[in-house]
Amino acid sequence: MKIALHERIRQDFESRILSGELAPGDRLPIEQDIMAHYGCARMTVNKALSALLAAGLIERRKKAGTFVARPKVHSMILDVPDIAAQVRERGQDYGFRSLAHAVRQPGAGAEEERLLAGQGALMQVDGLHQANGVPLCVEYRLVSVAAVPDIVDADLHTMAPGTWLLRHVPWTEAETRISAVPAGAAEASHLHLPVGTACLSVERWTWRGAERITYVRQIFPGDAYDMVARFGPSAAAAR
Amino acid sequence: MKIALHERIRQDFESRILSGELAPGDRLPIEQDIMAHYGCARMTVNKALSALLAAGLIERRKKAGTFVARPKVHSMILDVPDIAAQVRERGQDYGFRSLAHAVRQPGAGAEEERLLAGQGALMQVDGLHQANGVPLCVEYRLVSVAAVPDIVDADLHTMAPGTWLLRHVPWTEAETRISAVPAGAAEASHLHLPVGTACLSVERWTWRGAERITYVRQIFPGDAYDMVARFGPSAAAAR
DNA sequence: TCGCTTTTAATGTATATACATAAAATGAGG
């Protein structure tokens, strides 16, 4: 496959930076020299360097030149796969068992509803994700009925509500919070663990524009689930 | 402050997408119409749209047009800031107390060394991150002496080794694993917790090219530290 | 209606040019 010249220039510098050949603080050649080296116009070089700038790999100062950036935060891609897809990927049978399934009127329930900030009625859908019949994760979910009217009639007894939502609802933003919690009585019983066992809690708020769609809280036994994040070329490769 | 036109166009569309006014799948105007609307050249529009494309907010197909991208669940940006920087951001005093500091010869230690896969001598640097004097996190770290010779003479008793590495070691690739573990005897004592308390374990392997740099394992009390991942504005806002 | 070719409308890439802007480097005056 033929790749664009500006893309090739970008990759060249990216790999020289990632390999350490160009260390943080090092100065890159000026645009004039780069364009002479590749035999192209300055705009082409500029496009390549602009991309590296947007990716945070370089810093540029007028008159001074272009420098390899010193990384500040590790901003990395976090893989949070759909549980059902992940289980099937391992060649196991995926199952979802419904634990609770009800529409709750606003104001009726107490604190959970604040999580979706009073957008009218909420559908509560709790359940258990299973791999080969073994409980893997307890899930507590609230869905805004106003934002997703179809949820009321959806068959969520076998299909995980997360999977259903993914297919039916477009969303634009999500926030995920990861923390460690001890297993409560309910989780302990469903996951067959002693009460107090260290578990991973993954909470996610999802919304579209200003409208909240869903809040979900998933509890995994600590040793059953690893979340893996990568930094580096993956960020570029993922696109 | 005066902002560039291509940047203004980019922001205009970004906010329309993030607000939900332009929903996933919606089609954007063609470049010709946008350039007519802003009264500028096509290259300027193209620059704005290229940035949105790189950020993953839109998809483009020749002849068909430009469309708001449907976000995929599984890849979101995870910001894992330097602990010291994060503590100071909250207006607290950051402190690091060294717990162990020694060079270990290859083969001497057992399993930890496999984590850096026998690249010669390793520097072991364990310590305690503190916020306002209160223990926040226990850190166990191994650094390859071959990859980072300067580490031997670095003063790591007050500065966190992570911070030191960030400043001295060129760009890296990293893989992070997050899980939940019960507090062991050592962590319990350092963090003033009962043994068995649910803790968040963050492990990270870092390398440059094929060379392994460091392995670190950080143990946080489950309720003291939340990792937050966002999809959407974060990618752009982080810059 | 099916399947093939042709047209066309959109993005993709690249160039040459122009002027703006900011900051480092220089140099004159004290």
Add this chain to the structure above:
DNA sequence: CCTCATTTTATGTATATACATTAAAAGCGA
């Protein structure tokens, strides 16, 4: 040697233009 104005240099932005590339859409013949 210091200070301040001037020059120089590298990046920042924008334009007008040209041609390439694709895939949708239209046309057409069997």
